[in-house]
Amino acid sequence: MSEPVLRVDGLSVAFGHPLGKVHAVDDVSFALAAGERFGLAGESGSGKSTLALAILRMIKPPGRIEAGEVWLGNTRLADLDEEGMRALRLAGIALVPQGSMNSLNPVLRIGKQIADAFTDHGLHLNRGEEKRRIAALLVQVGLPEGVARMYPHELSGGMKQRACIAIATCLRPRVIIADEPTSALDVVVQRQVMATLARVQEELGAAVVLIGHDMGLMAQFIDRLAVMYAGRLVEVAPIAEIIDRPRHPYTRALVASLPSLETRGALTGIPGLAPLLRDLPPGCAFHPRCTLATERCRAERPLLRRVDGTEVACHLA
Amino acid sequence: MAPKWPAILRDAVAPLIEAIDVSKRFAGGLGRESTLALAGLSLAVHAETPSIIAVVGESGSGKTTLARLLLGLAEPTGGEVRYRGTDLHKLTREERRTFRRDVQAVFQDPYGVYNPFYRVDHVLTAPVRRFQLASSRAEARELIGEALRGVGLQPEEILGRFPHQLSGGQRQRVMVARALLLGPKLIVADEPVSMVDASLRATILSSLRKLTDDRGISILYITHDLATAFQVSDSILVLYRAHLVEAGAAERVIAAPQHPYTQLLISAIPRAHAARDWLIDEDEETRKGRAPLSAHGCCFADRCPHAASDCLAAPPDLYHTEQRRAVACVRFRDHPALSAGALGEVLHFTPALPGAPCDESFPHSGQAE
Amino acid sequence: MMRGALRYVRRNPSLAVGVALVAALSLFIIIGHLLVDTEDARPLSVPALRPPSWDYPFGTDRQGRDLFAVMVAGTPLTLRIGFIAGFLGVGLGTVLAFTGAYYRGLIDTIIRGIADIGLTVPGLLVLIIIAVSIKGTLTVNQMAIVVASLAWLYPTRTIRAQVLSLRERGYVEVARLSGMSGPGIIFFELMPNLLPYLAATLVGAVSSAILASIGLEVLGLGPIDAPTLGMTLYWVNFNAAMINGWWWWWTAPTVIILMVFLGLFFLTIGLDEIANPRLRRSV
Numbered sequence: 001m002s003e004p005v006l007r008v009d010g011l012s013v014a015f016g017h018p019l020g021k022v023h024a025v026d027d028v029s030f031a032l033a034a035g036e037r038f039g040l041a042g043e044s045g046s047g048k049s050t051l052a053l054a055i056l057r058m059i060k061p062p063g064r065i066e067a068g069e070v071w072l073g074n075t076r077l078a079d080l081d082e083e084g085m086r087a088l089r090l091a092g093i094a095l096v097p098q099g100s101m102n103s104l105n106p107v108l109r110i111g112k113q114i115a116d117a118f119t120d121h122g123l124h125l126n127r128g129e130e131k132r133r134i135a136a137l138l139v140q141v142g143l144p145e146g147v148a149r150m151y152p153h154e155l156s157g158g159m160k161q162r163a164c165i166a167i168a169t170c171l172r173p174r175v176i177i178a179d180e181p182t183s184a185l186d187v188v189v190q191r192q193v194m195a196t197l198a199r200v201q202e203e204l205g206a207a208v209v210l211i212g213h214d215m216g217l218m219a220q221f222i223d224r225l226a227v228m229y230a231g232r233l234v235e236v237a238p239i240a241e242i243i244d245r246p247r248h249p250y251t252r253a254l255v256a257s258l259p260s261l262e263t264r265g266a267l268t269g270i271p272g273l274a275p276l277l278r279d280l281p282p283g284c285a286f287h288p289r290c291t292l293a294t295e296r297c298r299a300e301r302p303l304l305r306r307v308d309g310t311e312v313a314c315h316l317a
Numbered sequence: 318m319a320p321k322w323p324a325i326l327r328d329a330v331a332p333l334i335e336a337i338d339v340s341k342r343f344a345g346g347l348g349r350e351s352t353l354a355l356a357g358l359s360l361a362v363h364a365e366t367p368s369i370i371a372v373v374g375e376s377g378s379g380k381t382t383l384a385r386l387l388l389g390l391a392e393p394t395g396g397e398v399r400y401r402g403t404d405l406h407k408l409t410r411e412e413r414r415t416f417r418r419d420v421q422a423v424f425q426d427p428y429g430v431y432n433p434f435y436r437v438d439h440v441l442t443a444p445v446r447r448f449q450l451a452s453s454r455a456e457a458r459e460l461i462g463e464a465l466r467g468v469g470l471q472p473e474e475i476l477g478r479f480p481h482q483l484s485g486g487q488r489q490r491v492m493v494a495r496a497l498l499l500g501p502k503l504i505v506a507d508e509p510v511s512m513v514d515a516s517l518r519a520t521i522l523s524s525l526r527k528l529t530d531d532r533g534i535s536i537l538y539i540t541h542d543l544a545t546a547f548q549v550s551d552s553i554l555v556l557y558r559a560h561l562v563e564a565g566a567a568e569r570v571i572a573a574p575q576h577p578y579t580q581l582l583i584s585a586i587p588r589a590h591a592a593r594d595w596l597i598d599e600d601e602e603t604r605k606g607r608a609p610l611s612a613h614g615c616c617f618a619d620r621c622p623h624a625a626s627d628c629l630a631a632p633p634d635l636y637h638t639e640q641r642r643a644v645a646c647v648r649f650r651d652h653p654a655l656s657a658g659a660l661g662e663v664l665h666f667t668p669a670l671p672g673a674p675c676d677e678s679f680p681h682s683g684q685a686e
Numbered sequence: 687m688m689r690g691a692l693r694y695v696r697r698n699p700s701l702a703v704g705v706a707l708v709a710a711l712s713l714f715i716i717i718g719h720l721l722v723d724t725e726d727a728r729p730l731s732v733p734a735l736r737p738p739s740w741d742y743p744f745g746t747d748r749q750g751r752d753l754f755a756v757m758v759a760g761t762p763l764t765l766r767i768g769f770i771a772g773f774l775g776v777g778l779g780t781v782l783a784f785t786g787a788y789y790r791g792l793i794d795t796i797i798r799g800i801a802d803i804g805l806t807v808p809g810l811l812v813l814i815i816i817a818v819s820i821k822g823t824l825t826v827n828q829m830a831i832v833v834a835s836l837a838w839l840y841p842t843r844t845i846r847a848q849v850l851s852l853r854e855r856g857y858v859e860v861a862r863l864s865g866m867s868g869p870g871i872i873f874f875e876l877m878p879n880l881l882p883y884l885a886a887t888l889v890g891a892v893s894s895a896i897l898a899s900i901g902l903e904v905l906g907l908g909p910i911d912a913p914t915l916g917m918t919l920y921w922v923n924f925n926a927a928m929i930n931g932w933w934w935w936w937t938a939p940t941v942i943i944l945m946v947f948l949g950l951f952f953l954t955i956g957l958d959e960i961a962n963p964r965l966r967r968s969v
Contacts, residue, residue, distance in 0.1 A: 043514040044485070186375035186541060187585040195596050213515055216587040220595035243589050257516050258589050259544035261571055267526075267548050269519030273484055390859060417865050429856035434878040440860065447865035495864075 003073070004031035005207050006055075006093070006175045011068030013047075013054045016061075020278040024050040024063065026231040029304070032175065032207045037198075039218040039239070040211045041254070042228035045274050048211045049098060051228070052177045056095055057085050072174065091121055094173040098180045098211075101160035104152040110138075110163050111148030117170050133170075140203065141166045142196050158189035162196055169200055176201060179211040194221055215258045219243050227251045230275055230285035237310030247310060247317040249290045284315070292316055331402035332361040332661065333502050333535070334387055334420060339396035341382050355379035355386070356560045356616075356632075357396060361661030364419075364502045367533040369526065370664060371546035371567065373582075374556035380539045383556075384507045387537065388422050418448060421496035425508035427488035431480035437491055438476050441465075444498050464494040468524050486517035493524065497534075504528070505537045510545065522549045543582055547571045552641070552664040555579050558616040561635065564660060565642030575644045577621045615647070623648060637663065701956025707949030711761065711942070718758030726752035727759040727913040738934050745934035748925050751913065753938050760913040761942055763826050767899045767914070770830035772892030775837025779891075780884060782842045784872050787849035797842065804839040810901055812836060817907040824909045829902070833895045840894075841887050848883055852876050882961035886954055893950040900943065915939045915946075 013025040025047045032038050042048045053059050055070050057077065070077040072092050080088060089095070097103070105113055114134050118125060125133065135145040141162040152160055161181060168176060178197065182190040198221070201208050210222055218225055219239055226236040227250065235248040246252040253270045260266055272289035275281060284302050287293040296315050304313045338357040345351040356379070362370070374380040385391040386398055389405045398405045400416045408416060424430050431440060441461045444450070451457035462472040468490040480488060489509060496504050506525065510518040526549050528534045538550055546553055546567065553570045555563040555578065563576040574580045587595045614629035615621070621628065625647070633647045634654040643655055643663050655663065695702040726732055729749035736746045744753035782801075786794035816832050817824065824832075852858070853876065861875050902908050903916025904923065918939045922928070927935040 043516060187543075187587075188375075188581060191585045191587075191595065191597060198596055214587070215515075216589045219589040220587040220593055253516060255589065257519055259519075259542075259548045260590075261544050261547055261583070261586065261588065264548055264568065267519040267523055267545075269523075270516035271520070273486070274514070388863070390862070414865065417863065422860075422863055424856055424859070426856055430860045432855075432857040432861075432875055432879065440857075440864075443861065443866065444864040492860075495860075 002033065004071075005034040005036075005073060006032040006209075007069075007071040008051075008055065009069040009071070011051065011054055011070065012066040013050050013059055013063055014066050015063040017278055022278040023231050023280070024277060025054060028068070028228075028231075028233050030226055030233070030236055032209065034174070034207055035201070035205050036207045036224065037201070037222040038207065038209045039222035039225040040209060040228060041213060041215065041218055041225055043213055043274060045230070045277060046228040047231035047277075048228050049179055050231075052095060052097075052179055052209070052211060055177065056089055056093060058089075058095075087121060090117055090168070090173065091171040092173055093175045093177065094168040094171070096164050096168045096176065096178040096181055098183070100164045100181075101152075101157060101184070104160060104163065106152055109149055109151055110155075110166075113163075114148070114167055114170050117167055121171055123171075137166045137170050138163075140169075140200060142192070156189075157185050158193055161185065161193050165193070165197055165200060169204060169206075172204055173206055175207045175209065176204075177209040177211070180213075181210075182217070183212070190217070215243070215255055227254065230280060231277060232285060232313065233304055233311075234286070234313045235311065236304070237312075241310055247307060247312045248286075248314045249292055249316075250286050284313075330363070330365065331399070333364040333401060335359075335361045335399045335661070336383070336387060337397045337399065339383075339386055339393045339398055341379075341386060341391065342394045353559045354382040358383065358561050359396075359660050360387075360554070360664075362503055362535050362537070363661075364533075364535070367502075367529050367535040368552065368664075369529050369536045369538055369550040371538045371540060371550035371553045372556060373540060373543055373546050373553055375541055377558065378556040379559040380556050381507055382559075384422070384505050384537065384539050388420065388505055389416070414448070418499045419502045421499055421501040421504050423489070423492045423496055423504060423506040423509045425511055427485045427492065427512055428480060430492060431488065433480060436477055436479055437483065437488070440491065440495050441498065444495065448499060450498065460498065461494075464498045465491070467497055468494045469520065470494065484517075486513050486521065489513055489521055490524070493521070493528075497528070501534060503535045503537065505539070507539045508541070509538070511540065511542065518545065525549065543571065543586060554664075555582070560616045560632070561645060561660075562617065563642075563644045564635075564663060565639065569639065569642055575638060575642065575649065576617075576646050577623060578617050581620070615645075635660065698956050698959050700952045700959065704949050704952030704954070704956050707945055707952065711945055711949060714942075715758060715762055718754070722752065722755045722758055724755050724759040726755035731755075735932060737932075744938045745932075747918075747921065747935050748927075748932075749921070753918075753935065756913040756918055757915075757938050757942055760915050760918060760939075761946075763912055764896060764899065764915045765946070767826060767830045767833065768892045768896035770827070771833035771837050771895035771899070772888055774830070774834035775895065776841045776884065776888045776891045778834075778838040779841030779887075780845055782838070783845035784849055784876065786842075787846045788853055788868060788872055788876070794846075798846070801839050801842045804836065805843065809836050809898065813898060813902055814905065814907060817902055823911065824907075826909050826912050826914070829899055829909055830895075832902075833898045836898075837891055837895050841891055844887060845880070845884065848880055849876060852879060882957060886957035886961050889950055889954045889957060893947060893954070896946060896950075915943055 008031070009029050011025055011028045012023065015022040015024055028051060040048045040051065050059070050063070054065055057065070059065055072088065077085065077088070111134050114137060115130055118130065134148050138145055138147050143159060143162055143166070147155065147159065147163065155163065181197065182193055185193060194217070197208065210218070212218065222239055224237065225239050225242050227234050227242070227248065229250050235242065235246070235251045242251060243255060246255050253268070256268045257270065270289055275285055275288070281288055283299045284290070284293070284297045287297040290297065294315065300315070302313045302315045304311045307317050336359055338359050339355065340357045341354040343352045343354055372380045372383060382391065386393050389398070392406060400408065403412065405416070431437060441464070442457065445457045445460060451460050465472045465475055470487065470490055475483065475487065475491060483491070509525070510521050513521065522545060525536055525538070529536055538546060540546055550567050552565060553567050554561060555570070555576065557578045563570060563574065563579045570579060571583065574583055614631060615633050618624045618628045627647050633645045635643045635645045636649040636652040637655050638644050638649050638652045641663055643660060729751055732742065732746050732750050732752045734746055734748050734750045736742050738745045742752055742754060744757060746752055782797050786797040813832060813836065816835065820828065858871060858875055861871050866875070899908065900916035900919070903914055904919050906920050908914065908917050908920070910917065919936065922936045
């Protein structure tokens with residue numbers, strides 16, 4: 001692809017624990033083109049939220065980034081000091097964290113929370129300009145201008161989430177990372193919020209990383225999907241490929257577990273349990289639950305490699 | 318398969334649990350209006366015809382209120398909930414014990430339901446002790462082991478652990494095992510899998526389905542997820558803003574939804590194997606509703622593309638549109654209106670009554686007229 | 687076991703300091719009893735107004751008491767008042783708090799109402815009135831009861847608040863569905879989760895009770911014949927010890943009172959850290 005806007009190279013994050021090190025993110029690499037919609041799918045414990053925090057260098061002890069590089073355009077994030085990193089957050093890469101709609105400051109009006117983002121990034125506007133920008137932002141996310149004077153508790157779930165998107169995009173970032181932005185919303189509101197996100201992204205020309213576990217939502221929204229399991233990437237491919245021809249057994253099982261609205265009696269799950277991250281099995285992390293596991297799978301950890309235009313980490317692909 | 322009882326005989330046996338025009342209104346407090354959590358709803362579950370009934374709705378629809386009313390954890394402000402013919406809140410102590418054995422629950426949060434002070438065994442030994450289900454410790458252990466195996470868990474892996482040492486899926490299955498210990502006839506499952514990983518949901522829901530098919534336990538499956546409701550249940554009730562808007566056989570409600578809200582819900586579910594046309598034009602979406610919200614009319618009037626003046630005047634009746642379907646929408650007013658209490662008939666397997674509207678495509682409808 | 691304890695001490699230094707202070711006081715009392723005859727705590731036992739010396743490590747007071755003996759005899763008395771009053775107060779407060787918070791309704795309104803009104807009345811004032819109305823001299827145990835009469839107010843409110851939030855937990859509903867009765871739920875489901883909080887409240891209550899009793903004693907409303915810490919301070923005032931330069935007389939009780947309060951204070955903070963995991967600073 002032409003100059004990727006975000007490149008992650010071999011990122012690894014580990015947490016110290018008295019009972020053993022926990023590898024929350026293990027050697028993850030991917031690249032994002034400008035304006036691309038990228039999905040990161042995985043279940044609880046797969047490491048996707050930790051990956052998002054690691055990209056923004058927001059991992060706190062006892063966790064630390066053990067290895068890897070993150071590039072935003074031509075800037076290597078490791079070269080930036082804390083001040084530089086702070087300036088980059090929200091202005092370069094914006095994060096809409098999980099449950100953010102419940103983390104809006106309850107005693108500040110929405111307008112003030114957006115204005116705070118401006119001042120924290122050294123953008124000092126006069127009153128009139130500030131009001132105008134905030135109004136434009138709110139309209140862009142489909143909210144009436146009056147929302148600037150409202151408090152979070154006066155807004156519905158969908159409106160709060162859209163306010164969070166407004167805060168996240170107020171400095172025109174190049175990458176927007178949205179971590180389960182619609183998990184607490186009903187399907188109808190979910191659709192409205194995702195449509196808003198799509199429109200904002202197009203207007204900004206920004207790339208979006210959507211983190212979630214709803215394969216149906218991924219299929220309808222994103223262009224390329226990365227699937228994570230036990231902190232590792234197992235498959236990265238265009239979404240159509242993943243839905244029609246999943247190559248990794250875990251991806252196959254994930255797609256199959258999506259309950260259909262057409263035929264009944266086809267509820268399939270994945271037997272077994274996700275492994276404890278501090279006690280991963282040798283070889284492929286998925287082999288205890290994989291019906292096709294071979295001796296090689298039990299011994300040797302598969303690396304992500306190219307297989308007809310997709311990337312898979314499986315010995316049998 | 319449970320035997321199909323002729324309708325007339327079944328009327329003679331009181332339903333296991335019955336809600337008769339039950340409603341719940343929360344008082345407003347200082348200066349605020351009261352909130353209607355559930356408008357008049359009637360529902361019956363018969364022990365002789367076990368099935369899975371799904372109650373689908375978003376937050377604020379009243380589905381959790383309905384669950385709490387049926388479990389006796391809350392009192393209705395209107396109407397009655399009856400256990401085997403007697404009002405729930407007028408049961409004697411003995412009758413209440415039987416009620417607790419017959420009707421059990423599984424809740425949404427697989428962590429909050431465990432007392433962090435105790436190991437998970439506590440949640441299983443408590444009902445055994447309270448209801449004296451075993452005469453010795455060995456017998457109790459055997460009973461608990463059986464219940465755990467019944468939901469696909471190994472007792473050795475579960476007992477003796479603290480809640481935080483088990484995964485969400487395991488904790489939820491232990492809750493199902495707990496519900497099973499008392500040998501209930503009805504399990505009210507309030508969002509049992511929404512906080513569990515997608516890959517584990519199928520396992521838990523399949524085991525619930527097995528409970529109905531193999532052991533004749535009815536399940537009231539409360540959820541916001543229409544897709545799993547479609548997969549696992551026999552009938553679906555759709556609630557919106559405290560009102561029942563549509564009810565009927567699961568296949569029919571999903572394949573051919575009649576109420577505009579159900580249609581909206583189904584179209585809003587993102588599907589993996591469909592065309593990429595799910596993302597909508599938001600402005601079009603918000604323009605759809607034509608009528609203002611009215612406190613006296615249909616609850617969906619402000620978002621309904623078919624809203625007319627009739628919709629604002631009074632809430633629509635529940636119309637019996639197919640043999641196993643009822644819709645609360647004035648567009649179906651040429652069908653017979655259902656009286657309170659008759660909804661139970663709509664949801665259950667009944668031989669076709671003469672003159673009733675027929676449902677050709679439904680395989681279980683008995684003799685088609 | 688020892689290593690685990692040492693590791694915990696590093697994580698929770700307040701608890702360690704509190705325990706150390708209380709242990710030091712206890713040692714003082716125990717060893718003190720072996721070293722000195724507590725009869726010397728009575729007036730006219732020893733020569734008066736001697737500064738600290740080898741014979742009289744804490745000196746003597748104007749009425750001929752050996753101050754070392756007074757401290758050794760009096761500290762446990764003061765502590766006893768505090769413990770009795772604290773236990774009674776928290777005990778009553780717990781019962782009322784659980785009853786009101788679990789059952790709600792009228793009983794909760796009554797309990798809360800009385801506690802709220804009681805809390806607004808200046809406590810010391812009430813205690814003074816009670817103490818003054820008792821005919822004859824007060825014994826140490828009577829003193830404890832007087833202080834206890836008000837010690838239950840604050841614990842009732844704080845414990846009630848905790849129970850109110852706990853009773854909404856999922857496991858309480860599950861317990862109801864499992865057929866547990868109200869008292870059963872209170873004892874077996876709610877109480878165990880509150881034990882650390884109750885312990886912290888108890889220590890706080892003991893501390894307040896000691897303070898209240900010292901306050902009363904300094905005003906002369908305490909058990910006049912007992913060599914408690916507060917009564918010693920009363921005599922210090924009565925005899926204008928500070929002006930007269932008899933520094934040893936008020937130094938000893940002050941230091942001991944300081945140790946008592948600091949020890950209890952650090953204990954409370956240490957217990958708070960156990961009770962409230964969110965306060966934990968390290969993993």
